[in-house]
Amino acid sequence: MLLAGTAVLVTLLLAAFSAPPASFQAGLPDDPALFETGRPPQLMIALQGDLRIQLPVSQDSVTALGYHGANAFALALAPIGRQVNEGLFSRILHRLTGNDGSSITYYQLTGGEGPRTGALDVGAPAGTAVYAAVTGTVVSIRDVTLGGTRHGHRIDIVPSDAPSVVVSLSRLRVDPALTVGSPVTSGTSKIGVVLDLSHVEEQALAKVTHDPGNHDAVRILFIADVFGSPGRHAIETRLATLRDELSVSFCIVNGENAADGRGITPRIADRLLASGADVVTLGNHVWARDEIRGYLGSSERVIRPANLSSGLPGRGLTVAPSTDGGPVAVVNLLGWLFLDCPITPFEMIDELVEEARRQATVVVVDFHAEATSEKIAVSRLLDGRVTAVIGTHTHVQTADARVLPGGTAAITDAGMTGPHDSVIGVEADLAIRRMQTGTFVRFTPAKGDVRIEGVVVDCDPATGRATAIEPVRVEID
Numbered sequence: 001m002l003l004a005g006t007a008v009l010v011t012l013l014l015a016a017f018s019a020p021p022a023s024f025q026a027g028l029p030d031d032p033a034l035f036e037t038g039r040p041p042q043l044m045i046a047l048q049g050d051l052r053i054q055l056p057v058s059q060d061s062v063t064a065l066g067y068h069g070a071n072a073f074a075l076a077l078a079p080i081g082r083q084v085n086e087g088l089f090s091r092i093l094h095r096l097t098g099n100d101g102s103s104i105t106y107y108q109l110t111g112g113e114g115p116r117t118g119a120l121d122v123g124a125p126a127g128t129a130v131y132a133a134v135t136g137t138v139v140s141i142r143d144v145t146l147g148g149t150r151h152g153h154r155i156d157i158v159p160s161d162a163p164s165v166v167v168s169l170s171r172l173r174v175d176p177a178l179t180v181g182s183p184v185t186s187g188t189s190k191i192g193v194v195l196d197l198s199h200v201e202e203q204a205l206a207k208v209t210h211d212p213g214n215h216d217a218v219r220i221l222f223i224a225d226v227f228g229s230p231g232r233h234a235i236e237t238r239l240a241t242l243r244d245e246l247s248v249s250f251c252i253v254n255g256e257n258a259a260d261g262r263g264i265t266p267r268i269a270d271r272l273l274a275s276g277a278d279v280v281t282l283g284n285h286v287w288a289r290d291e292i293r294g295y296l297g298s299s300e301r302v303i304r305p306a307n308l309s310s311g312l313p314g315r316g317l318t319v320a321p322s323t324d325g326g327p328v329a330v331v332n333l334l335g336w337l338f339l340d341c342p343i344t345p346f347e348m349i350d351e352l353v354e355e356a357r358r359q360a361t362v363v364v365v366d367f368h369a370e371a372t373s374e375k376i377a378v379s380r381l382l383d384g385r386v387t388a389v390i391g392t393h394t395h396v397q398t399a400d401a402r403v404l405p406g407g408t409a410a411i412t413d414a415g416m417t418g419p420h421d422s423v424i425g426v427e428a429d430l431a432i433r434r435m436q437t438g439t440f441v442r443f444t445p446a447k448g449d450v451r452i453e454g455v456v457v458d459c460d461p462a463t464g465r466a467t468a469i470e471p472v473r474v475e476i477d
Contacts, residue, residue: 069112227418228445263288335369415453
């Protein structure tokens with residue numbers, strides 16, 4: 001057990017960049033079969049006394065390594081390799097002593113407090129898998145807060161062979177399977193993925209790589225089911241500033257329950273668009289308001305599930321520009337299990353996705369469905385073919401946001417934007433009375449604990465592959 005003040009700190013920071021340069025060489029064996037795909041080899045990059053710090057990402061994903069100050073409690077690391085930006089005297093000395101031939105290269109950066117090598121930045125593309133840098137036990141997992149907003153996590157590990165030291169890895173999204181108390185093995189235990197924080201924090205390595213970060217990424221904000229007037233108020237008062245805070249390129253809002261908890265009206269749809277939505281998607285209550293029919297027949301930015309009767313107005317696919325002008329295709333589909341759906345999504349999903357991909361590289365699917373199994377099946381079916389499959393309808397945000405092997409971001413349900421002191425948006429006593437009596441009870445939207453929920457997806461506009469997905473949950477005063 002660690003007591004306050006007895007531990008000293010070794011800090012590793014993960015920084016997201018577009019792609020690793022060919023100039024980074026770590027002198028690894030030539031045979032790639034020696035290592036599992038994506039898993040880093042046992043490559044030592046720094047020492048702290050007898051403690052060995054291993055490379056926490058795969059060697060072929062590394063953009064650059066850089067040391068700088070951290071804080072007064074940090075321990076100085078002894079870098080392994082050759083400093084790229086060292087002075088003339090040091091270069092001459094290394095040549096004379098024969099130490100110039102190291103194949104690992106790093107930069108000495110400025111900034112921070114304490115020892116000049118108290119923190120090590122490891123640059124890699126967003127979405128890169130991160131593995132434990134030491135063998136030991138996870139003693140803490142905490143949020144990283146930047147500018148008052150949570151951005152990823154910090155993981156503290158106590159090494160088995162150095163129990164008075166804490167090795168901290170920060171600026172990553174923690175693996176859902178990792179918990180406090182988990183034993184980890186260096187280079188083997190996956191602990192998370194690299195997050196792109198270049199939109200909220202200057203990357204220290206940017207000064208030497210001349211790359212501010214994943215600046216060419218498209219960042220998509222998906223807002224989960226907007227419920228009633230509390231949800232609309234949250235969007236109208238907060239979405240514009242939230243887009244700025246998160247540096248969002250494109251925003252999709254599910255407006256399925258925006259009109260008093262059931263359906264949407266033309267006026268409400270226009271207000272959601274005016275508040276910052278690029279596209280509004282719908283669901284099983286699409287026809288709850290008669291006045292929406294004519295509106296959907298002419299709207300290009302408000303879409304309904306594609307697998308409804310073909311003679312009904314509206315479209316299930318649209319393409320709109322992101323802030324940088326690149327096209328983003330949005331597909332809306334309704335689940336078949338436990339919903340009154342005339343056409344199973346599996347009958348038309350292949351053709352619909354191919355049509356979307358002919359118009360845009362970045363393709364997002366809003367799958368409005370009841371069954372978790374059906375949502376997971378669709379995300380697996382479309383892995384590698386679309387940028388994201390985002391589940392909606394059940395109003396409870398699930399804890400399974402992940403990027404699938406083929407590069408498709410997925411979450412079973414993005415949650416609800418509206419009153420959470422409720423039964424999925426409805427006044428709790430009304431919902432309970434209907435369940436107890438089995439009789440009709442008119443539902444009214446609740447009012448308390450209003451928050452915006454959804455996800456942020458980062459992706460490469462050239463390939464459409466997602467690099468990260470992060471749940472969003474914003475309290476509304």
